[in-house]
Amino acid sequence: MRHGARAALGGLACLLAWIVTMPADAVSPLEGKAQLEALSFSDLSGWDGDDHGEAFRAFLRSCRALDAQAAELRPAQKPDAGVLAVCREALKTPALDGAGARAFFERHFQPFLIRPESGDGFLTGYYEPEFRGSRRPDSTYKVPLLDRPDDLVTIPQGETLPGIDPALQAARRTSDGHEPYPDRAAIEDGALGDKAKPVVYLREPGEAFIIHVQGSARIRLDDGSVMRVAYAGRNGRPYTSIGRLLVQRGEMELETMTLEKLMGWLKDHPGPARDLMRQNRSYIFFREAAELAPEDGPIGGAGIPLVPGRSLAVDRSLWPYGLPFWLEGELPVTLDRAEPLRRLMIAQDTGSAIVGPARGDFFFGSGPDAGTRAGLLRHRTRFVVLKPRLDP
Numbered sequence: 001m002r003h004g005a006r007a008a009l010g011g012l013a014c015l016l017a018w019i020v021t022m023p024a025d026a027v028s029p030l031e032g033k034a035q036l037e038a039l040s041f042s043d044l045s046g047w048d049g050d051d052h053g054e055a056f057r058a059f060l061r062s063c064r065a066l067d068a069q070a071a072e073l074r075p076a077q078k079p080d081a082g083v084l085a086v087c088r089e090a091l092k093t094p095a096l097d098g099a100g101a102r103a104f105f106e107r108h109f110q111p112f113l114i115r116p117e118s119g120d121g122f123l124t125g126y127y128e129p130e131f132r133g134s135r136r137p138d139s140t141y142k143v144p145l146l147d148r149p150d151d152l153v154t155i156p157q158g159e160t161l162p163g164i165d166p167a168l169q170a171a172r173r174t175s176d177g178h179e180p181y182p183d184r185a186a187i188e189d190g191a192l193g194d195k196a197k198p199v200v201y202l203r204e205p206g207e208a209f210i211i212h213v214q215g216s217a218r219i220r221l222d223d224g225s226v227m228r229v230a231y232a233g234r235n236g237r238p239y240t241s242i243g244r245l246l247v248q249r250g251e252m253e254l255e256t257m258t259l260e261k262l263m264g265w266l267k268d269h270p271g272p273a274r275d276l277m278r279q280n281r282s283y284i285f286f287r288e289a290a291e292l293a294p295e296d297g298p299i300g301g302a303g304i305p306l307v308p309g310r311s312l313a314v315d316r317s318l319w320p321y322g323l324p325f326w327l328e329g330e331l332p333v334t335l336d337r338a339e340p341l342r343r344l345m346i347a348q349d350t351g352s353a354i355v356g357p358a359r360g361d362f363f364f365g366s367g368p369d370a371g372t373r374a375g376l377l378r379h380r381t382r383f384v385v386l387k388p389r390l391d392p
Contacts, residue, residue: 029077029318034357036112036385044111044326044384046342052105053097055324055344058310060094062322062346063087065304073231074301074350075157076316082388083322105344109386111326114358121358123329123341123381125374126214126313126351128298128366131207133200133219133227143208144198148232148285151195152181155236157317170236181235183281199229199286206266209242209277210259212284215351216298218366230289230299237281239352245279256335259375282352297363300349308365313349318357319385323347325360329381332373341381358383 030036041047064070066079066087086108090096096104114121134141151173153161160166161178171178182191200219202208211217211229219227243262246252252261266273289299297306301313302321312325325345330338345362354361362377364370 030357033117033318035115035117036387037115039111039113039384041106041111043113044342045328046340047326048102050102050342050344052099052101052344055310055346056090056096056101056104058307058346058348059322059324060090061304061307062302062348063090065302066322067091070303072301072321073299073303074316076301076314076347076350077157077318077320079320079322080388082390083320086388087322105324105386108389109324110389111384111386114383114385116356116358119356119358121329121360121381121383122356123327123360123362123377123379124353125362125364125377127364127370127374128216128218129207129210129214129371130218130220130226130367131202131211132222133202134222135200135227137198137201141201141203143202143205144196145200145202145208145211145229145286146187146192147197147199147287149192149195149197152233152235152285153178154233167238168236170234181237182283183235183237183278184283185278185281187235187283188278199288200227204267205270205277206263206273209266209280210263211286212282215284216289226294228289228292228298229286230292231284232287233285234352235281235283235285237283239282240280241353242276242280245276254378257375258335259371262375297366300363301351302348304348306348306363307346308363308370309343310345311348311363312345313351313354313361313363314347315354315356315359316350319347321347324386326384326386327360327362327381328384329379331362332376332379335376338379344386 066084089108090104153171153173155161155169155171161171164171164178164180168180170181172181215231217229219229221227243257246265247254247257251265292305297308297311300306300311301316325347327341327343327345329341331341332338349363351361360383364374
């Protein structure tokens with residue numbers, strides 16, 4: 001990497017400005033987790049060749065939500081004044097494309113390499129599944145996705161409730177106060193009673209589980225129409241990867257695991273699959289997302305539709321939505337072939353498994369092809385965050 005005096009001084013000024021704009025008694029969420037190393041845009045491999053106009057349009061989606069103070073689906077760190085100021089400038093010139101969009105990012109942002117205190121940058125993929133389903137149960141469709149129960153209390157980021165383990169992110173409201181919300185096994189065994197209202201029914205438990213992991217889905221009904229379901233809450237229990245458990249048990253090899261193989265194993269081993277899926281105690285609730293147009297992506301944690309290939313899920317305890325991130329690594333095409341990843345993405349989502357300063361989830365889009373590629377992505381990746389300049 002190349003570092004000139006001008007870039008170093010500019011980066012230092014930007015970093016100091018970021019710290020100064022924080023309250024005097026505040027501690028940076030990155031404290032003890034990562035260091036930021038100032039870069040220039042010439043240090044970003046492939047920067048000149050990216051589609052900056054496409055990235056700018058995704059950035060505008062975040063800016064419109066931030067400007068309107070729209071409610072976030074899963075609240076993240078609050079954006080600082082610098083991000084809001086850049087967004088106001090972006091909204092004045094919404095038609096930027098190509099060189100103009102690139103110049104906008106270079107003028108208003110400073111790139112910083114994220115150096116985690118432990119480990120490396122790591123990128124996975126996710127998508128919006130599509131399965132067949134029915135609004136009513138029958139002999140084919142008998143596995144429900146459940147609506148959010150009215151006794152579920154989501155605990156805001158960084159807060160706790162009396163008597164609730166601080167590691168839990170939700171609780172159950174009772175007449176005597178709050179208690180831990182039932183886990184996946186208990187919910188599947190009927191612990192919620194009539195509070196658990198089905199939204200739609202699927203064919204296989206494995207299909208429902210995949211939707212829980214991805215957080216959204218398109219459900220193709222027998223009349224040919226497509227129903228969209230979106231995240232509506234979770235029981236707050238920790239997430240456990242069943243793919244990792246299968247690898248640890250020797251059932252599959254990590255290098256050759258695909259979504260299709262995982263789905264096939266769950267379908268072919270119903271008894272063991274049920275026990276395996278219950279090892280993930282996290283449980284997701286859904287709602288019908290009738291407001292989405294067919295061309296829209298699913299709703300992300302920021303409360304806006306995601307953009308395939310441009311929306312990034314980040315650790316919401318560390319980063320605000322709307323920040324641009326530059327990624328350098330590889331994007332798998334098949335098990336044996338990958339293409340270079342040199343792309344500007346926008347933080348617009350989060351996930352229970354996305355933990356750490358240089359940890360992200362790449363949104364591939366909707367349908368089986370997107371699912372195949374998402375299942376192949378588990379690669380070390382260089383993460384660069386673009387932070388607003390003090391004096392663009």
